[in-house]
Amino acid sequence: MLADQLDYMIGVDPHRDSHSLAVVQIVSGAVVFESTIEANSDGYAQALKLAEEHACGRRAFAVEGTGSFGAGLTRFLTGRGEWVLEVGRLRRERRSGKTDALDAVRAARSALTARASPGAMAAAARAVTTTEPPTD
Numbered sequence: 001m002l003a004d005q006l007d008y009m010i011g012v013d014p015h016r017d018s019h020s021l022a023v024v025q026i027v028s029g030a031v032v033f034e035s036t037i038e039a040n041s042d043g044y045a046q047a048l049k050l051a052e053e054h055a056c057g058r059r060a061f062a063v064e065g066t067g068s069f070g071a072g073l074t075r076f077l078t079g080r081g082e083w084v085l086e087v088g089r090l091r092r093e094r095r096s097g098k099t100d101a102l103d104a105v106r107a108a109r110s111a112l113t114a115r116a117s118p119g120a121m122a123a124a125a126r127a128v129t130t131t132e133p134p135t136d
Contacts, residue, residue, distance in 0.1 A: 003112050007057035008032070011087075011108030012047075013100045014039065014063060014070035021047055022104035023054045026112070034101050039069065044076035051082075062087045062111030064103070085111045 003026050013020040016039060023033040033054040037043035051059060060083040063070040067086075074084050087107045 002060075005058060006060055008051075008055035008059040009108040009111055010051055010055055010059060010061045011104040011106065011111070012061055012063040012070060012073065013103035013107060014065055014068075014073060015100070016069055019043065019047070019070070019073060020100035020104040021050065022101060022108055023051070024105060024108040029109070031105055034104065036100070039072065041072075041076065044073050047073065048077065048080060048082070059083070060085055060111070062107045064088070064107045087111050 006026050008026060009024045011022045011024060018036050019039055021033075021035050021037060022031055024030070025032050033050065035050055037047045037050075051061075061073075061077055062085045063074055064087045065071075066074040066084065077084050087110055
C-alpha cells in the first residue's frame with residue numbers, strides 16, 4: 001500500500017501563474033503546511049525547499065495535471081529524484097466552489113486512495129519528463 005511507503009504526501013493544484021501546495025502527514029491525515037509558489041523555476045526550487053523543511057522523510061508529490069500546468073514542476077521534481085504521482089482532475093462539490101489550498105489537500109489525499117500501483121504511477125511521471133518544457 002502506498003501509505004505504508006510514505007510519511008508525507010504533498011498535494012499540488014497547479015495553475016498557469018502559481019501552484020498551491022499542501023503537505024499532508026500520512027498517519028494522521030493532518031495538513032502540516034500550505035503555501036503558494038510561482039509557476040517558474042524559482043518557484044519550483046522554493047517548492048522543493050518547502051518540502052525539505054516541512055516533509056522531511058519519505059514523501060511524494062501528488063500533482064493534478066502533470067501534462068499541462070503541472071508539467072514544469074513535474075520535470076523539475078523528477079529531475080531531482082522526487083517521486084511525483086499524477087492525480088486526475090478532482091471532483092468538487094457544487095456548493096464548495098474553487099479553493100486552491102483545499103484542492104491541493106484533495107490532490108494529496110486522492111493520491112493515497114488511488115488504485116494504481118506505485119510502479120505504474122512512477123512510470124507515468126517519468127513519461128511526463130520527456131515532453132517539451134512549457135514557456136515560463
